[in-house]
Amino acid sequence: MSDLLLPGAGAPxxxxxxxxxxxxxxxxxxLALSGPVVVLAGAGTGKTRAITHRIAHGVLTGQHDPRRxxxxxxxxxxxxxxxxxxxxxxxEGVQAxxxxxxxxxxxxxxxxxxxxxxxxxxxxxxxxxxxxxxxRGGWNDPTLARDVAAEIEWAKSSQVVAGDYPAAAAAARRExxxxxxxxxVAEAYAAYDERKTNEGFIDFEDVLLLTVxxxxxxxxxxxxxxxxYRWFTVDEYQDVNPLQQRLLDLWLGDRDDLCVVGDxxxxxxxxxxxxxxxxxxxxxxxxxxxxxxxxxxxxxxPQVVSLANKVLASATGPEAKLKLELRPTRPEGPEPRVTxxxxxxxxxxxVAAQIAKLVAxxxxxxxxxxxxxxxxxxxxxxxxxxxxxxxxxxxGESAFFExxxxxxxxxxxxxxxxxxxxxxxxxxxxRSILSAMGWTPEPPSxxxxxxxxxxxxxxxxxxxxxxxxxxxxxxxxxLVADLEQRASVQAAPTADGVTLSTVHAAKGLEWDAVFVAGxxxxxxxxxxADTPARLEEERRLFxxxxxxxxxxxxxxxxxxxxxxxxxxxxxxxxxxxxxxPRYDRAGGGxxxxxxxxxxxxxxxxxxxxxxxxxxxxxGREIALGRCEGCPSAYDEALFERLRAxxxxxxxxxxxxxxxxxxxxxxxxxxxVLPTDRSALLKVTGIGAxxxxxYGDSVLALVRGEIPAAASDPDDAA
Numbered sequence: 001m002s003d004l005l006l007p008g009a010g011a012p013x014x015x016x017x018x019x020x021x022x023x024x025x026x027x028x029x030x031l032a033l034s035g036p037v038v039v040l041a042g043a044g045t046g047k048t049r050a051i052t053h054r055i056a057h058g059v060l061t062g063q064h065d066p067r068r069x070x071x072x073x074x075x076x077x078x079x080x081x082x083x084x085x086x087x088x089x090x091x092e093g094v095q096a097x098x099x100x101x102x103x104x105x106x107x108x109x110x111x112x113x114x115x116x117x118x119x120x121x122x123x124x125x126x127x128x129x130x131x132x133x134x135x136r137g138g139w140n141d142p143t144l145a146r147d148v149a150a151e152i153e154w155a156k157s158s159q160v161v162a163g164d165y166p167a168a169a170a171a172a173r174r175e176x177x178x179x180x181x182x183x184x185v186a187e188a189y190a191a192y193d194e195r196k197t198n199e200g201f202i203d204f205e206d207v208l209l210l211t212v213x214x215x216x217x218x219x220x221x222x223x224x225x226x227x228x229y230r231w232f233t234v235d236e237y238q239d240v241n242p243l244q245q246r247l248l249d250l251w252l253g254d255r256d257d258l259c260v261v262g263d264x265x266x267x268x269x270x271x272x273x274x275x276x277x278x279x280x281x282x283x284x285x286x287x288x289x290x291x292x293x294x295x296x297x298x299x300x301x302p303q304v305v306s307l308a309n310k311v312l313a314s315a316t317g318p319e320a321k322l323k324l325e326l327r328p329t330r331p332e333g334p335e336p337r338v339t340x341x342x343x344x345x346x347x348x349x350x351v352a353a354q355i356a357k358l359v360a361x362x363x364x365x366x367x368x369x370x371x372x373x374x375x376x377x378x379x380x381x382x383x384x385x386x387x388x389x390x391x392x393x394x395x396g397e398s399a400f401f402e403x404x405x406x407x408x409x410x411x412x413x414x415x416x417x418x419x420x421x422x423x424x425x426x427x428x429x430x431r432s433i434l435s436a437m438g439w440t441p442e443p444p445s446x447x448x449x450x451x452x453x454x455x456x457x458x459x460x461x462x463x464x465x466x467x468x469x470x471x472x473x474x475x476x477x478x479l480v481a482d483l484e485q486r487a488s489v490q491a492a493p494t495a496d497g498v499t500l501s502t503v504h505a506a507k508g509l510e511w512d513a514v515f516v517a518g519x520x521x522x523x524x525x526x527x528x529a530d531t532p533a534r535l536e537e538e539r540r541l542f543x544x545x546x547x548x549x550x551x552x553x554x555x556x557x558x559x560x561x562x563x564x565x566x567x568x569x570x571x572x573x574x575x576x577x578x579x580x581p582r583y584d585r586a587g588g589g590x591x592x593x594x595x596x597x598x599x600x601x602x603x604x605x606x607x608x609x610x611x612x613x614x615x616x617x618x619g620r621e622i623a624l625g626r627c628e629g630c631p632s633a634y635d636e637a638l639f640e641r642l643r644a645x646x647x648x649x650x651x652x653x654x655x656x657x658x659x660x661x662x663x664x665x666x667x668x669x670x671x672v673l674p675t676d677r678s679a680l681l682k683v684t685g686i687g688a689x690x691x692x693x694y695g696d697s698v699l700a701l702v703r704g705e706i707p708a709a710a711s712d713p714d715d716a717a
Contacts, residue, residue, distance in 0.1 A: 018056050029053075032054070033064065035256055036258050037291075038289050040292070042293075043308070044298055044326075046296075047294060052082055055233060056091045058231065070102065078098075078235060095229075100207055123196060123202065126203060133192050141438060150449075156205035157273035158243070162186050166186050175447070205243070225250075232258045237279045237282075238267045239262070241275060262279045264280055265323055297328050299330075303334065304333070307336050307546055316536060319540065339557075342560065356389070369499040370515045374502065375456075376459055377518050382400055383486055389663065392497040392500050393498070396505040403456055410483055414480045430479065467482055503542075513553075514554070517557075519572065525539070525572070668683045
C-alpha cells in the first residue's frame with residue numbers, strides 16, 4: 001500500500017483522510033491514541049504506515065502535541081523514513097530518532113549542568129583503543145579486536161560491568177573469541193574502559209549508560225525530560241536490549257502513553273543483547289494495553305506468504321506465543337523453488353543463470369538479492385555472477401578478494417611461488433603458508449570476526465584443493481594465476497546490481513526476487529545453534545530471509561562444498577518442501593514447489609551442452625547453451641549486427657547493454673536463427689516482455705532487414 005498522497009507537499013490532511021488510507025487493523029492502531037498499545041506486525045504488513053498514521057491522527061485531532069511526541073527506532077535510515085512519512089502527512093515537530101541520537105541530544109543538553117563543559121568526543125571505533133590493549137596482553141591477532149569489541153558492546157547493553165562479565169557471559173553461554181578465556185575478555189574490557197576514559201573518549205554504549213545514570217540520579221532532570229515528552233512510539237520493539245529498555249522506562253516514569261510495534265518472529269539479534277522478552281511480556285506489564293495484530297501481507301505473493309507461514313508452523317519458545325499467520329493480499333505469483341545441486345559452484349552457477357534470465361525478462365538487477373548465512377559464502381556467487389556478466393553489489397562487506405586476510409594470503413602465496421617454495425603437493429603448500437597467518441585446519445570456537453577470517457582462508461584452501469584435483473601437476477604459480485583471474489572477474493561491482501548479503505544485513509529490506517542459498521545443516525542453521533533457543537533463532541532468521549521476497553523465491557543447497565564429501569540439507573526445508581525428493585544428477589538438481597509434477601518438469605531447465613551433451617557448469621555456459629570450449633555455429637555477421645542494434649537500444653534507453661540482451665542471448669539468436677515469435681521465446685534470456693518489446697526488431701535483423709525502433713519497455717503490458 002502506498003502512503004496517503006496529499007494535495008501539496010506537507011499540506012495537512014484531515015483526520016478522516018488519514019484513517020481512510022488504512023486497512024481495518026491499521027485503522028485500529030491509528031485510533032488507539034491513549035494508554036499502552038502493542039502492535040504485533042508481521043513481515044510486510046505496513047507497520048511503519050500504521051504507526052506514522054497513528055501519530056498523524058493523534059496530532060491532527062489535537063489529542064497529541066507533536067512537540068511532546070518522540071518516536072524511536074534502531075537505524076538512522078528508519079528514523080529518516082518516519083520523518084519523511086510524517087512530513088508527507090503534514091505533521092511537523094515530532095521527534096523521530098534512534099535511541100542513541102535521542103540520548104545523545106539529552107546528554108549534550110544537560111551535561112554542562114551535571115558535569116560542566118562539553119560532552120567528551122565519541123570514539124568512532126573501539127579498535128582504536130582496544131588494539132593496543134590487546135597487544136599489551138599478548139593478543140596480536142588483528143581480527144580479535146572486533147570480537148572483543150562485540151563482547152564489550154553486549155556487556156554494556158546488558159548492563160554488565162567488567163568484573164561481572166565472566167559470570168554473566170557464562171550464564172548466557174557466550175563463547176570467548178579466539179583462544180581467549182572469559183577472564184581474558186573481562187581484563188581487556190576493564191583495560192579498554194580505563195584507557196578510553198584517560199584519553200577523553202566515550203563510546204556509543206556510554207551515551208546510553210551516561211544518560212541512564214543522569215536520569216536515574218537527578219530527579220530534577222528526569223522530571224524535565226518527562227515534561228518535554230509525553231507520547232512515545234518504539235519501532236522494532238523485539239530488538240530492544242536491557243539498557244535501551246531501562247532508558248525508555250526512565251523516559252516514561254509512572255506514565256503509560258507508550259505504543260510499541262514489533263514481530264517476535266523476527267527476533268534475530270539476541271547475540272548483541274537484544275531481547276524479545278519486553279515485547280512478549282508487554283501485556284503482563286500492561287494488562288490494560290490495547291493489542292492489534294497486523295497480518296495482511298502487502299509485500300509478498302500468496303505463494304511466498306504460504307511458505308513463510310510453513311516456516312513458523314513448528315516454531316517453539318517464548319516468541320512462538322506471538323506467532324502471526326500472514327494473509328496474502330497480492331495477486332498470484334510463481335511457486336517458490338527448492339533446488340539441490342552436487343556442489344557449491346554448480347549451485348552458484350545455476351543461481352547466476354536464473355538471475356540472468358530474470359534480468360533478461362526485465363527485472364532490474366537492483367530488485368534481486370542472493371542471501372546467505374555467513375560472509376564467506378559470497379565468493380562463489382561473486383565469481384558466478386561475474387562469469388555470467390551480471391553486475392552485483394555486496395551489502396555490509398567488501399568483495400572477497402578485497403578482504404584483509406585474503407589479500408595478505410594471496411600476497412604470501414605469490415611470494416612463495418616466486419621464490420620457488422614448493423613441496424610438489426599444492427594443498428600442503430597452501431596449508432603451510434596460511435599456517436604462518438595463524439590458520440589451522442580446525443575452526444576456532446564460537447563465531448564472529450575470528451571465525452569469519454578462518455572461513456575466508458578456508459575458501460582459499462578449498463580453491464587450491466579444487467585446482468589440484470583438476471590438475472595434479474598444478475603448483476603455487478598456477479594457483480596464484482587462478483586467484484588473480486577470479487579476482488579480476490569479481491572486480492566490477494556496480495551501484496545498480498544484484499545484492500549479495502547475509503540475512504542479518506538484509507533485515508528490513510525487500511526485493512522482487514530473492515535466492516536463499518547454502519541451506520545445509522551446519523551452515524543454516526549454523527553449527528553454533530546447539531540449544532533449542534539458538535535453533536529457534538536460526539528458524540526465525542530463515543523466516544526473515546524468505547519474507548524479503550515480493551514475488552520470486554528460490555531456496556537452494558549443495559550436497560558438498562566442492563564435489564567431495566556429503567552434507568545434509570537444512571531441516572528447515574522439510575517444513576516447506578516435505579521429504580527430500582529424489583536427486584537427479586543429470587539435471588543438476590530437483591526443483592520442488594507446490595505445483596504438479598508435470599508443471600515442475602516443464603519448468604526444469606536444460607543444463608547440458610547442445611554440442612557435446614556434457615553438463616554445463618558456469619552461469620555463462622548455461623546461458624550460451626554450450627561449453628565454452630565447444631565450437632559455436634552462430635552467424636558472426638548477424639551477431640555483430642545484433643550487438644550494434646543492442647548498443648543503439650541501450651543508448652536510447654540510457655541503460656547498460658546487458659539490460660537489453662546479454663552476449664550469450666545474442667549468440668543463441670545468431671545460432672538458432674528464430675523465424676517467428678514462438679521460436680524467439682525459446683531462446684534463453686527472452687521472456688514474453690522482451691519478446692513484445694524487441695521481438696519485431698530482432699526478427700527483422702535475422703531476416704537481414706533494417707529494424708524499426710523498438711517500443712519503450714515501460715509501455716509493454
